[in-house]
Amino acid sequence: MLRLSTRGQYGVRAMYEIARGYPVQPVTIKEISENQDVSVAYLEQILNKLRKAGLIKSVKGPGGGYLLSTSPEKISIASIVSELEGPVAITSCLDPEEGCVRVDNCVTHLLWKALGEQIEAFLKTITLKNLVSGDIYSIKEKVAGI
Amino acid sequence: MLRLSTRGQYGVRAMYEIARGYPVQPVTIKEISENQDVSVAYLEQILNKLRKAGLIKSVKGPGGGYLLSTSPEKISIASIVSELEGPVAITSCLDPEEGCVRVDNCVTHLLWKALGEQIEAFLKTITLKNLVSGDIYSIKEKVAGI
DNA sequence: TTAATACTTGACAAAAAGAGTAAGGTTTTA
DNA sequence: TAAAACCTTACTCTTTTTGTCAAGTATTAA
Numbered sequence: 001m002l003r004l005s006t007r008g009q010y011g012v013r014a015m016y017e018i019a020r021g022y023p024v025q026p027v028t029i030k031e032i033s034e035n036q037d038v039s040v041a042y043l044e045q046i047l048n049k050l051r052k053a054g055l056i057k058s059v060k061g062p063g064g065g066y067l068l069s070t071s072p073e074k075i076s077i078a079s080i081v082s083e084l085e086g087p088v089a090i091t092s093c094l095d096p097e098e099g100c101v102r103v104d105n106c107v108t109h110l111l112w113k114a115l116g117e118q119i120e121a122f123l124k125t126i127t128l129k130n131l132v133s134g135d136i137y138s139i140k141e142k143v144a145g146i
Numbered sequence: 147m148l149r150l151s152t153r154g155q156y157g158v159r160a161m162y163e164i165a166r167g168y169p170v171q172p173v174t175i176k177e178i179s180e181n182q183d184v185s186v187a188y189l190e191q192i193l194n195k196l197r198k199a200g201l202i203k204s205v206k207g208p209g210g211g212y213l214l215s216t217s218p219e220k221i222s223i224a225s226i227v228s229e230l231e232g233p234v235a236i237t238s239c240l241d242p243e244e245g246c247v248r249v250d251n252c253v254t255h256l257l258w259k260a261l262g263e264q265i266e267a268f269l270k271t272i273t274l275k276n277l278v279s280g281d282i283y284s285i286k287e288k289v290a291g292i
Numbered sequence: 293t294t295a296a297t298a299c300t301t302g303a304c305a306a307a308a309a310g311a312g313t314a315a316g317g318t319t320t321t322a
Numbered sequence: 323t324a325a326a327a328c329c330t331t332a333c334t335c336t337t338t339t340t341g342t343c344a345a346g347t348a349t350t351a352a
Contacts, residue, residue: 001231002148002265004258005339009237012254028298042341048300061349062297077257085147091155107277108158111223112150118268119148122261131253151310174327188312194329207320208326 002090004081010038011046011084012077012131018056019072019128026058026065046084053083072132078123088116148236150227156184157192157230158223158277164202165218165274172204172211192230199229218278224269234262 013036021027029047033040047066050056055075056066068075082088086095090112093100100109129135159182167173175193179186193212196202201221202212214221228234232241236258239246246255275281 001154001227002150002234002236002262003238004148004236007340008147009254009258012257013252016253030298039341041343044300045341051299058299059349060298060347062351064298064349066299081147088148090148090150092149106159107162107280108155111158111272111277112155115265115268116148119261119265122264126257131257134253153311176327185312187314190329191312197328204328205320206318206327208322210320210327212328 005085007046007084008081010036010043011050011080014038014043014046015050015055015068015075015080015128016131018066018068019075019132021065022068022072022132024067026063026067028065031065049083050080053079055079055083068128072128075128076124077126077128077131078120081123082120088120090116151231153192153230154227156182156189157196157226160184160189160192161196161201161214161221161226161274162277164212164214165221165278167211168214168218168278170213172209172213174211177211195229196226199225201225201229214274218274221274222270223272223274223277224266227269228266234266236262 014032017032017035018027029040029043032038033043047056047058051058051066054069057069058064058066089095091108092098093102093106093109094112094116100106102109160178163178163181164173175186175189178184179189193202193204197204197212200215203215204210204212235241237254238244239248239252239255240258240262246252248255
């Protein structure tokens with residue numbers, strides 16, 4: 001249950017690769033593809049979205065590739081995933097685009113809303129820097145501190 | 147992203163209805179169906195699973211229906227949802243049935259694992275009693291205390 | 293200038309998951 | 323003994339997911 005799509009997963013892994021080139025070394029799609037074992041065509045779709053969202057920028061021509069738009073500690077996992085999959089919406093009635101018919105007499109509405117907020121808050125606290133620095137302990141601490 | 151299926155959602159809402167009859171008044175599928183606007187046939191599927199899991203018990207014959215197996219404060223949302231949808235597994239490599247090929251060189255593995263644990267822990271703290279008593283403030287507090 | 297490198301776009305399709313229906317049971321008890 | 327209520331299995335329709343494919347456009351090193 002509550003599974004993340006491959007787009008979100010691959011997107012984070014691609015951003016991790018790009019972050020490793022920060023601040024000056026552009027990373028090509030081919031490199032990401034080989035390191036993360038995801039097809040070039042699929043990555044193109046994903047990186048295109050991230051570029052339009054302003055999270056990365058691209059450099060064309062030989063020697064080109066992708067670069068982070070800003071420093072790794074300013075890019076949260078939440079920002080990556082929400083660009084690729086839209087906002088966290090545990091139920092369809094919490095989706096901003098769909099809306100809820102029952103809201104007030106739906107006892108569970110607040111529950112799912114709270115869970116969504118919990119998830120979002122967690123993903124906001126983790127950045128690319130945490131990933132790149134292999135700073136897994138801080139992640140563990142964050143979990144411990146539920 | 148991270149959407150719960152209708153089975154999980156309806157399951158929680160059905161359990162809420164049954165909890166309102168606790169400890170002695172059996173609640174029929176028809177009542178749940180009408181109150182929660184879910185078809186009887188679909189509810190049968192869902193309640194069947196919850197009964198097999200031991201969360202509810204059924205009383206047959208006229209005047210029969212469903213009852214909680216234990217008191218509402220002992221039944222967490224986590225237990226309901228995990229019966230209906232399986233364990234929280236943000237990515238397929240965290241699914242106990244699938245396993246992960248890359249584990250060690252997959253930098254994001256720990257991240258998704260941590261998120262899953264976070265979600266599970268949250269859902270474990272919320273029980274049917276919180277729902278029935280309209281105890282939304284305690285839920286809000288739990289969220290605030292991330 | 294030009295060819296190699298690299299990014300861009302949109303359409304499409306196979307596969308999997310989700311949502312729900314249908315039909316025909318069995319069990320219980322007023 | 324029939325109505326009330328639960329039980330089971332199978333099936334289908336729809337949506338989402340997961341990619342692939344093909345044909346571009348832009349840039350720049352040589």
